[in-house]
Amino acid sequence: MKINTRLVAARTLVRVLENGQSLTTALEHTLASVENPQDKAFVQAVCFGVCRYYHRLQFMLIQLLDKPMKDSEIYALALVGLYQLAFMRVKEHAAVSETVFATHKKSWAKSLINAILRRYLREKDAIELSINDNFVALHSHPKWLISRIEADWGQDVAAQIFHANNEAPPMMLRVNNLKNTREDYLAQLAALDIEAQAVDAHPCAIHLLKPIGVGALPHFAQGAVSVQDTAAQFAAGLLSIEAGHRVLDLCAAPAGKTAHILESQPDVQCVAVDIDALRMLRVETNLARLNLSATLIVGDATEPKTWWDGRLFDRILVDAPCSAIGVIRRHPDIKLLRRETDLSALPALQYAILNAAWSMLEKGGLLVYATCSILKAENEHQIARFLSENADAKEIPFHLDDNLAKHGWQILTGTQNCDGFYYARLRKL
Numbered sequence: 368m369k370i371n372t373r374l375v376a377a378r379t380l381v382r383v384l385e386n387g388q389s390l391t392t393a394l395e396h397t398l399a400s401v402e403n404p405q406d407k408a409f410v411q412a413v414c415f416g417v418c419r420y421y422h423r424l425q426f427m428l429i430q431l432l433d434k435p436m437k438d439s440e441i442y443a444l445a446l447v448g449l450y451q452l453a454f455m456r457v458k459e460h461a462a463v464s465e466t467v468f469a470t471h472k473k474s475w476a477k478s479l480i481n482a483i484l485r486r487y488l489r490e491k492d493a494i495e496l497s498i499n500d501n502f503v504a505l506h507s508h509p510k511w512l513i514s515r516i517e518a519d520w521g522q523d524v525a526a527q528i529f530h531a532n533n534e535a536p537p538m539m540l541r542v543n544n545l546k547n548t549r550e551d552y553l554a555q556l557a558a559l560d561i562e563a564q565a566v567d568a569h570p571c572a573i574h575l576l577k578p579i580g581v582g583a584l585p586h587f588a589q590g591a592v593s594v595q596d597t598a599a600q601f602a603a604g605l606l607s608i609e610a611g612h613r614v615l616d617l618c619a620a621p622a623g624k625t626a627h628i629l630e631s632q633p634d635v636q637c638v639a640v641d642i643d644a645l646r647m648l649r650v651e652t653n654l655a656r657l658n659l660s661a662t663l664i665v666g667d668a669t670e671p672k673t674w675w676d677g678r679l680f681d682r683i684l685v686d687a688p689c690s691a692i693g694v695i696r697r698h699p700d701i702k703l704l705r706r707e708t709d710l711s712a713l714p715a716l717q718y719a720i721l722n723a724a725w726s727m728l729e730k731g732g733l734l735v736y737a738t739c740s741i742l743k744a745e746n747e748h749q750i751a752r753f754l755s756e757n758a759d760a761k762e763i764p765f766h767l768d769d770n771l772a773k774h775g776w777q778i779l780t781g782t783q784n785c786d787g788f789y790y791a792r793l794r795k796l
């Protein structure tokens with residue numbers, strides 16, 4: 368039976384909008400019934416696109432409706448239809464007729480979807496103009512998030528961040544230097560006609576010009592490379608790890624940074640801790656693919672006494688749980704799922720983890736605090752407070768471009784094509 372991809376997309380979006388599922392989890396469920404790779408790619412493109420432009424599409428839809436819609440599947444289908452017409456290179460008549468057809472057994476909705484989409488095509492210019500007067504629709508972000516980002520960075524920089532958040536993210540690789548050099552791997556990609564470039568900002572990073580499945584990457588299964596944004600690749604280097612060091616990776620799952628630490632210096636004793644046992648399983652799989660090993664502990668970083676043997680560490684990475692506002696371009700469903708209230712407890716948790724980590728650091732040791740957030744409350748404000756409360760902590764500045772923070776290094780989303788990220792480096796005196 369032919370799969371109706373618009374219906375699959377609408378049902379995926381209902382899982383996100385109604386049930387609060389992440390888009391990744393929702394797609395795992397709904398794509399299980401889709402076999403054709405092109406159909407899968409279409410559903411994914413539509414779902415990511417609708418999440419990216421949800422706030423704009425919602426604003427457009429309100430103008431096209433006489434009264435609010437009650438059926439969540441048909442509501443999602445209307446968004447799917449509008450997204451195709453406003454953003455995709457799908458022929459208009461195909462987008463309308465296929466979306467109408469996707470109303471499936473709900474025959475009452477055929478005329479409604481048809482009317483909405485045809486009215487959009489007739490009134491497109493006026494609707495597009497009206498978007499400019501509504502900043503939620505224009506930036507396609509929730510109002511509270513616009514306010515938070517503008518409060519931290521000012522309107523002009525914030526507008527650049529919103530724009531970067533709405534771009535499709537680049538596919539970046541991290542070359543495993545234990546297996547091959549970046550030049551070797553670029554040559555292997557070129558031999559397969561996979562277009563790629565070395566990234567200036569980091570010696571391990573490669574930009575794949577067209578995203579592809581990891582199965583098509585040479586020697587991926589043997590651990591030649593991993594998929595990781597350039598911004599995340601700075602963590603291992605900032606730790607300045609030397610042979611023989613005891614390294615603690617606190618909040619480690621799924622081990623993107625643990626793996627990079629071990630690839631850059633295999634002669635270390637590395638302990639990786641995470642509170643989430645399920646995510647810890649992914650650590651095992653990821654390290655096994657790369658043929659790396661670490662001591663894995665499922666534990667709460669704020670309660671070291673429940674799992675720590677008391678031996679101090681020379682290096683500690685705190686990759687703190689955060690709002691993930693810096694990776695919205697990779698996870699646009701964050702804009703739909705995250706509430707402002709979700710953010711209120713995070714700084715306290717991050718600070719508690721930082722304090723606990725500090726108690727496990729050797730004198731003279733280095734701690735790197737990282738988040739994939741661009742909010743000051745999770746980043747430089749935390750470090751400013753920590754420095755003011757801990758006389759034995761000294762910030763070790765590092766010279767990198769575009770440093771916008773008073774403490775640490777804030778990478779804003781899109782800068783050098785990176786995800787939004789924050790790093791600070793502290794030495795224990």
Ligand SMILES: C[S@@+](CC[C@H](N)C(=O)[O-])C[C@H]1O[C@@H](n2cnc3c(N)ncnc32)[C@H](O)[C@@H]1O
Nearest residue numbers: 618619620621622623624642643667668686688
């Ligand atoms: C940003 S992610 C870590 C990403 C990881 N470092 C990497 O590079 O692949 C944050 C992690 O913190 C973990 N976490 C949250 N609260 C924690 C706690 N109290 N103790 C330990 N881990 C925690 C989450 O389970 C999540 O895996």
